Amino acid sequence: MKNTLLLFLAGIIFAGCGTTETPLNYTEEKQPEAALRTAPFSKGVNFSGWFESFSATGIPFTKYTEQDFIDVKSLGVDVIRLPVKMHSMTGGEPHYTIDPLLFKFLDIAVDWAEKHGIYIIIDNHSFDPVRGIDDDIDRILIPIWTQIAQRYKDRSDYVIYEILNEPHGISDARWGEVQGMVIEAIRRIDQRHAIVVGGTDYNSIGKLSAIPKYTDPNLIYTFHFYDPYLFTHQGASWGGPPLLTPLAGVPFPADRRRMPRIPSELRGTWVESSLNNSYANDAAYSKLSGALDRAVAFSRERDVPVFCGEFGVYMINSHPEDRVRWYAFVAGALDRRNISRASWDYYGGFGVFNSDNGDFYYDLNTQIVSAMGFTPPAQMRRSSEPLNTGFVIFDDYPNRAYVSAGFWSDGNTAFSLYDTNSARGEFAILWGNTTRYNIFWFSFDKGGDFSRLASEGCCLEFMARAEKPVKFDVRFINHESAQSIPWRMSYTIDENILPPDGNWRLIRVPLADMREHGAWVSATQSWIGPRGQFSWANVRQLEFVSEYSDMKDIYIRFDEIKISR
Numbered sequence: 090m091k092n093t094l095l096l097f098l099a100g101i102i103f104a105g106c107g108t109t110e111t112p113l114n115y116t117e118e119k120q121p122e123a124a125l126r127t128a129p130f131s132k133g134v135n136f137s138g139w140f141e142s143f144s145a146t147g148i149p150f151t152k153y154t155e156q157d158f159i160d161v162k163s164l165g166v167d168v169i170r171l172p173v174k175m176h177s178m179t180g181g182e183p184h185y186t187i188d189p190l191l192f193k194f195l196d197i198a199v200d201w202a203e204k205h206g207i208y209i210i211i212d213n214h215s216f217d218p219v220r221g222i223d224d225d226i227d228r229i230l231i232p233i234w235t236q237i238a239q240r241y242k243d244r245s246d247y248v249i250y251e252i253l254n255e256p257h258g259i260s261d262a263r264w265g266e267v268q269g270m271v272i273e274a275i276r277r278i279d280q281r282h283a284i285v286v287g288g289t290d291y292n293s294i295g296k297l298s299a300i301p302k303y304t305d306p307n308l309i310y311t312f313h314f315y316d317p318y319l320f321t322h323q324g325a326s327w328g329g330p331p332l333l334t335p336l337a338g339v340p341f342p343a344d345r346r347r348m349p350r351i352p353s354e355l356r357g358t359w360v361e362s363s364l365n366n367s368y369a370n371d372a373a374y375s376k377l378s379g380a381l382d383r384a385v386a387f388s389r390e391r392d393v394p395v396f397c398g399e400f401g402v403y404m405i406n407s408h409p410e411d412r413v414r415w416y417a418f419v420a421g422a423l424d425r426r427n428i429s430r431a432s433w434d435y436y437g438g439f440g441v442f443n444s445d446n447g448d449f450y451y452d453l454n455t456q457i458v459s460a461m462g463f464t465p466p467a468q469m470r471r472s473s474e475p476l477n478t479g480f481v482i483f484d485d486y487p488n489r490a491y492v493s494a495g496f497w498s499d500g501n502t503a504f505s506l507y508d509t510n511s512a513r514g515e516f517a518i519l520w521g522n523t524t525r526y527n528i529f530w531f532s533f534d535k536g537g538d539f540s541r542l543a544s545e546g547c548c549l550e551f552m553a554r555a556e557k558p559v560k561f562d563v564r565f566i567n568h569e570s571a572q573s574i575p576w577r578m579s580y581t582i583d584e585n586i587l588p589p590d591g592n593w594r595l596i597r598v599p600l601a602d603m604r605e606h607g608a609w610v611s612a613t614q615s616w617i618g619p620r621g622q623f624s625w626a627n628v629r630q631l632e633f634v635s636e637y638s639d640m641k642d643i644y645i646r647f648d649e650i651k652i653s654r
Contacts, residue, residue, distance in 0.1 A: 116421065121378065122386075123425065123427035124426060127427055131168070131424075132167065132430055132462060133166045133167060133431040134161060135169075135431055135433045136157070136171050137172055139172075140191075140198075141172055142177075143174065144188070145188035145194075146506060147496065149487065149493060151493075158204075158205045158207060167207060168208040168429070169202060169208070169431075171212055173191075173211060175213045176213075196240075199247075203247050208249060213233070213252060215253070222256055222258055227271065231270060242279035242281065249285060251311070252268055253268075255287075255291040255313065256291075256292070260289075261296065268300070283309055285311050285396065292399075293313075294380055294384050295383070302391065311396045312397060313400065314400040319371070321401065321402045323407055339364070341372055341411040343373070348364065374418060377422065378422055384426070395429075396428065400419055401434065412457065416461050432461060441461075449466070455468060476538055477541050479547060479654050481649075481650075481651045482652065483649070485516045486516070487506070487531060491533060492532060493531070494529070494532075496520075497529070501522055503521045504518075504519065510646060511646075512649060513552075518646065520633065521642075522640065522641060525637070525639050527634070527640075528632045530631060533629065537630075540625045542625070542652060543601065551647055551648070552650075559584060559587055559640065559645055560582070560637050561581075561635050562579045563580050564577045564578060564580070566628070566631075566632060567608075569610065569612065573627060574608045574617065575609065576608045576620075576624070580603045580604070600625070605622075633647070
C-alpha cells in the first residue's frame, strides 16, 4: 500500500502548474508513526444529501439507489458514512418517537450495504453549523439511540452507530458526560455494534484528548479534517462571519505567485490577515502532517482506533490541480498513519463528480478519485442528443433516471414526497400552507435538452387535487451560469383548471402554450424582464411555485407527473 501510494503521488504532475515552489510529488520524508489499532474498515465516502431532510416525508430517497452502493464498492470503498438528520424526523418532545417512514428507508439502505459487504455508519447528523447544542441534549439523544439500537441490534456487524456529528457550543466535560450516557443507553439494548464517538469543537483533532476514557471496548474515535480552512472552504456560503463566498483561487500549498487578490468584502477581516500572514504555514505539508500525528498519538496512548469521518475541499472556487494535490497528500498521510477515513462527500460540492449530473460513467472526477486511492472506471463521452421521448418525473418516487427533487420551506410549509392519498400507486406529493414564492422542484440531472419535445407538441402532464381555490405557476427554468441566464417559461394553474372539489384532475400543459416570465439572477440578485430568450435546449429544472400570494391553509396533492406526447 505504501509503495503504491508513493508511486501514485509521483505521477500526479500537472502541466502548467510549475509555478508552485513545493514539489507536486511531495510526500513525507520518513515513515510516520501509525495507529496500532484500526477500525474494521479503511476508506469510504459520505452519502450526503440523502437523509438530511427536515422531515422523513422530505427524504429524496431515489437520490441514491442500490447502484450507487455497487458503484462505490467497485471503486474500493468499504465504508459509507450516512448522515441522518434524526432529530427532525421524530415526533418531538417528550418521547422523540422516530417517524416509521425513516425506518422504512433506512432499512433499505442498510440492506444494500449488507448485501454488498460495505460498512454503513448511521450518523446522527442533526447539525446546525452556527447554533451550538444544548447542555441537556441527552433528552433527545437517549430516546433516539434507544430506538435505533432496538431496530438494528440484530443486524450484521456492517452496521455502526455515530452518536452526533460535530458537537459544538458545549463544554468538553458536559459533552463527555452526555456521550457516556448515550453509550450506556445503547449498550443496555445492543452490545454488538461499534459506536463512533468524538470530541467537541466540530470533532476537532485537538479535542480528542478531552474525550473521557470510556470503558466500552468497541468504540471508534472520530475527528474531521479540513485544514487549511481557507483553502478547503473558499467559496463557501455558510459559516462565517465573514462568509467565504467571494474567496477564490487560494492555492495549495501556499505559493506567493498564485495568491489571489483579497475580495473587497473580506478586506479588514481575519481572512485577509490570515492570507497575508499565516497561510503559508497553515498550508505547509509539515503542518498538516503534524496535526494528523496528534490523532496517532491519541490512538496509541489510549489504544483505540481513530477515524477521519470527514475531509474534503469545496470545489466551486478551488483550482482543480490544487484540489487533487490536497486529496492525494491528505489521503496518503491518513493511510500511512493507519487511520481509516471517509471523504465528504459523494454527490455534492465536495464530491467526486465534475458536474451536478453525477453520472458514474460520464462525470466522475477520476483525478480526485485516484488521489484518494480508489480505482475509477474509464469514462465515456456523454451524448448531446435532445430528449426524444416522454418520461416520468414522479410516480410514487422521483424518477432517478432523469431527476432529483427538492423544496424550499420557511418552516411552516407542508411538503411531503410520500403522502398516502395518491391518485395511483403508493405515494403522492403534498404541498401547501406556503408563503408567497415558495417552491418545490425537480432538477434534470441527466441533461435537459427539451428542444425536440417542445417542437413536437409534448406536454407537461400531472394529476392534481385541491379542496380550496388555488392559483400557482408551473415553470421550467434555464441554467444559471456565466454563459446562461435562468429564464423562466411559466403556465398558471387556477381554480378553472383545478376546481376546488377534492377530486383528482388530469392536467395537461402543452409546452408550446407556456410563456416566458423573465429571470431572477441569483449571482446579481436582480430581476430581468422577459426578452424571448428562454431556451428549451437548456432546461435546468421544473418548479411548482406559489407565485401570486401566500397559500395559507391551502393544500394541493400531485401525482403521475410526466412529460407526454
